[in-house]
Amino acid sequence: MENEFKDTEIGKIPVDWEVATFSEIIDINPKRTLKKGEKYKKIAMTDIKEYTRKIQSYSDEEYKGGSRFTNEDTLFARITPCLENGKTAFVDILNENEIAFGSTEFIVLCGKKGITDSKYVYYLSISPEIRKKTIKSMIGTSGRQRVPNEIFESIEIPLPPLEEQQKIAQILSALDDKIENNNLQNKILEETADSIFKEWFVNFNFLDENGLQYFENGGEMEFNEELGIEIPKGWKVGKLGDLSNLMMGLSPKGESYNENKEGIPLLNGAADFNGKLINPTKYTTQPTRICQKNDLIFCIRGTIGNITFADLKYCLGRGVAALTPKKEIYKYIIYQNLEKSIENMTKQAAGSVIKGLSKNDISDLKITIANDEIFLKYHKTVKEIFEKISKNNSENQNLSNLRDLLLPKLMSGEIRLK
Template sequence: MQDLKEFNKKIQNFTIKSFRGGSKFKNEDTLMARITPCLENGKTAFVDILEKEEIGFGSTEFIVLSGKPEKTTNEFVFYLSISPKLRSEAIQSMSGTSGRQRIQTDLFRSKEIAIPKIFEQKAVVKILSDLDSKIELNNQTNRTLEQIAQTLFKHWFVDFEFPNVEGKPYKSSGGKMIESGLGLVPEGWKVRSLDQIADFLNGLALQKYPPAGEDFLPVIKIRELRQGVTVDSDKADISIPDEYIVEDGDVLFSWSGSLEVVIWCGGPGALNQHLFKITSKEYPKWFFYQWTKYHLTEFQLIAEGKATTMGHIQRHHLTEAKILVPQRAILEKINKIMAPKFELLVNNKIEIRNLTQIRDSLLPKLMSGKIRVS
C-alpha cells in the first residue's frame, strides 16, 4: 500500500518477492484501496510496470478492477474508479470497526452505471490520460531536480568538495580544515543551529477563526501537505494575520505526527497548528529547506521515541540541530546553481496543480456524459 501515492495514477515503487499470498494483478488493471484512510486519501493506481505476461501481487487491501471485453476499456475503468461519484459512494458504503473500515466488493457487483460506447470511452480516456501524462512528466522532472539538488548539497556542505579558487574539489585538493563542534570543517565556515538561519512559525488553532463571510482561506493541515486542498479541507477567515497565510513556494514542516518537509504549491491557505512555516530574511529558501531535510530523519526518530500517539519534536530540537554556513562568496556561488532549480521545481508544482484541477473538473463531466466527445 505504501507504494501507491495519493491521487497519482502511476505506481511509484515496487519490490521483487516470492508470491506468498495477496491480490494478483496484471498490466492495465486498476488497484483501488478498500480500507480507511487509504481510500479516502485517494490511493488508486493504474498498473503499467509489469513485463509482458508478468503477474504482480500486493496487499489484500486492494480491490483489483479491470475492463470487460466489448463493454469497457481498462483505462476507462481506472478513471471511473477515481470519479467523485463512485468514490463518494464507495466511502459511504464502508463498514467495520472504527479505524479498520473497508468497502465490500459487493458494491461493484450490485451497482449499475451508465457507460458510453467503446469508441467514446477511448476518446474520454485520451483527454484525461494526456493530462495525466503531462502531470507525470512534471513529477518525474521534479524528482530529478530534487535528486540533483540533494546531490549538490551533499557535495558542497557534507563532503566539502565545492570548487576552490582553482576550480578543484576543496577538501580532496588539500583545502584547509579547522576543528569545530561538527568536526573538521572548511576554514571560515560557521556552525549555526537551524533556528539561527531561519524562523519557524507555528500555525494557529484555526477553529478559532471561522469564516465571517463567503470568502475564506483553506486550512493547511498535515493531510493537505500530502493531497493538497480538497472540498473537504477546513476553512478559515481571510482576516488572519498575514504571517500565517501560506503562499506558493513556501517551505512547510510538519513537526507532529507524520514529520515531513515540503515546498507548498497548493495555492493560498491558512497555516494550521502542528505545522511550521519556515522563512528567512538572510538565507535563500533552498538553503534552509535542504538543511531541514538533512535533519529530518533525526527529527523523525525523536518523534517516534515519544510515548504519545502523536510523536513530535520541540523547539529545543531545532536549536540542537547544527548546520554549517559558508563564507558569503561560496554561498552566492552555489545559490546561482540551486536557486534556478528551486524556482523550476516550484513552477512545475504549480503547473501540476493547475493541470490536476483541469483534469478533476473534466472528469465527472466526461464520465457522466455532460461533456460528449467522439
Template structure:
C-alpha cells in the first residue's frame, strides 16, 4: 500500500476549538443547541452523558466552531486528552467548547473517518499523549501541535475501504449498545411495576394492588407495602458487604487485572483497561476477599458514586477499595438488589445519607450496611428472577460480544493503517 506522510494542516480545511459561554455551567439550558464538551468525546464513539445546551445567541457567538456531520472531534486538554470520535448526526448543528477541537478534512485528500481511525491508531495515540505532556502542568494539545501532526495517507479509495471495514465493527458494537439500553429499560419498567407500584401478578394472574391485594402500613418506610413483605437493611439482605484492596499493588506488564471505578462500564468491567498485578499479589487479594464471584453486585463507592454491576460469571480480576462487593444471602435475589441500587431514588438516598467527604466523596461501608431496603416475599423474588434473568443474561452476552469485537477492531486497526493487511483487492 503506497502512502504519503502528511501534516493534518495539509489535508484539512479547519482545525479549531471553541469556548465556554459567559457564565459557565450556569449559562447552560435544558434544551437548545448542543455544546460538545470533553466528556462527550470518547474513543471511537460519541457520548450523550452530560451533553450541554446553549441558546441561539450563545450559539451565534460560537458560530466559528459549528460542528458538521463529517467533522472529527479531538479532546485537547486534561486527563481525556487525545480521545477522538465523530459526532452523532442527531446533535448537529452543535458547537464545541475550549477543550475540544474540530478537525475538518478536505474530502478530496482525506476521508474524515479514516483520519479519526488514524488518530486512534496506538502509535498515533502514543505520540499525541507524548506531545500533550510537554510544557505546562496540565496535558494539552495546541492548535500548532495538531496542525503539524503527521499521519500516513494512502489513496482516497483505500482510505474509504479501511474506514468501511472498521466501521462495520463499530456499527455492530453500537447496535448492541442500543439493544442493551432497551433491555435494561424493560427490566426497570418491570421492576417498577412489581416493587414500586406493587402490581406483580397474584396467584390468579391479576395485578396485586389494583385487584385488592392485602396491604399494610410500614412505619420504617412510611408507606403501605404488600402483606408479608418487610423493611430491613442491606446488612440483613447480604451475607457479605465489603470492598477491594486498600493499597495499590505494584503494577506489572503481564499479570492479573485489578479494577477501579474507572474500569466499570455500564455493563461490565473493562478488563483490557485494567492495570495488571503479579500472581502473588493477586492470590493475596483473592484470599482477602477482593475478588467478586458470580452473583455479586458491585457498587462504585468512592469518587464516582452509584455505578452498579451484576456479576454474572466468575472471572479472574480483583478490585481496589473504590468498589464495594455486595453478596446477597442465598434466599434473596442479586438481580433485584442490582436494579434497586440503580434507581434514582435509591442513589439519592445513598448520597444524602451515607456519603462523607467533599474533595473525594465516598460511601462509608459501616454506615452503608444500615441503608434501608424493602424485602419482598421469596416467592415473588424467585418469579422476578425467572422473568428478568434472561434479559440480564442477554445484556451480558451483548457486552461480551462487544468486548470481542472491540478487541478485533483494535487488532486490525494498526495492521490496516500500516498496510500489513492489504485491502486494495477487497471489493467494498
C-alpha cells in the first residue's frame, strides 16, 4: 500500500498512525476476580513453551494467589531467564467467561476495547523493540531479575488504526496457526514412535529376523542382574556412549560474537531453541566445538532438553551438547533413549543455581542393546515417522522465520496492508 510518513518523537511513522504510551492503549494486569480456596485452571511457567503462542498444558488447583486472566489475554513472563528465552503466550484455552490464574511472574496484557486488538497486543508484546526495552529494564539480584510494571508507562509505540491492527494480527496468526497444526501432527507422530519404541525396547515384543513378534515366535528371555529384569536372550546392557560419540559444547571468545551472520551460527542454550526448532541469536567467527548436520543436539545447562537433529553445522556453546551416532541405524534409538530419560537426568543434574548435565551423565546412560540386525529393522520401521516430523519442523522453521521477518516491518508501518 502506498505509504506516506510523518516525523514524530519516536521517528517516522505512517501519517494515519498515532504515537501512544504502551500503558495508555493496553491494560496491564487488568482486574479479574477469583475466590481464594476454590479450584480453577492454573497456568504455570512450565506450561508455556519458548517462542510459542499456544499454552501447552494446565492443572486444576486451589487458588491462593497469583496472576489472573481470561481468554484473549497475553501472558508475558517478567523474570529472567524466562523473558529472554521467549516465554509469552496468548490465552485461548478457557471456556467462555472463564477466569484462570497462574504464576506471579506473569504480567497480564489486555487490549482496550475500541483501541487495541487482543491478538495485536500479543504480537506487539513479542516484537523485538518491546522485548529489548523490557529486558533492558530488568532490576533485582543476579538470576532473579524482573521487569517492573512501570516500564510500560515510558515505552512509546506507533499505533495503527484498529482495523489495520486486526489485519496485521490476522496475517501473523495465519503463520502461527499453521505452526500449531504442524506441532499437533508431530505430537501424534511422536506418540506413535514412542509406542513402537516401548513395544520393542521396554516390552521386548520386537520383530525378529523372521518378521514375527518375538514372544509369538517363542522368544527366549534371560535375567539381567544390572537392570533387575529379564531381557531377550543375546541382548546386553550398555551405555549411550556405546552407540554414539559425545561432544560437549565450549563457548568461543565473546569478542567473536556477532548478529550479522558472519561465521557459524552459535548455540549457547535454551534461548537459541524454540522447542525443537533451532533459532540461533548470534554467530561466531572463532568457532570452537562444531557439530555436523544430522547430529543430535540438546541443551545441557539451565533448561535441559530441546532435543532435536541439527539441520546444518553449528558452533556449540557451553550450554549445548551433540551426539553423533556411530552408525546411521542408531540414530533414532539414541534420540528416543535420551528423550525418555531426560526428565530423570534433569532431576539428578548437578548445580545449586544453574543445573547442568556432565559428560558422564550423558555417555553413561544405561540402555538395552540388541544386535544390528534388529536395530536396522527398527530404523526402517520408524524412519518415515521421524522424516515427517523433520519435514514439519523444517516447515515450522521457515514459517517462524517469515513471521519474525514480517512482524517488526508490520508493526513499524514499513509494510502496509490493503
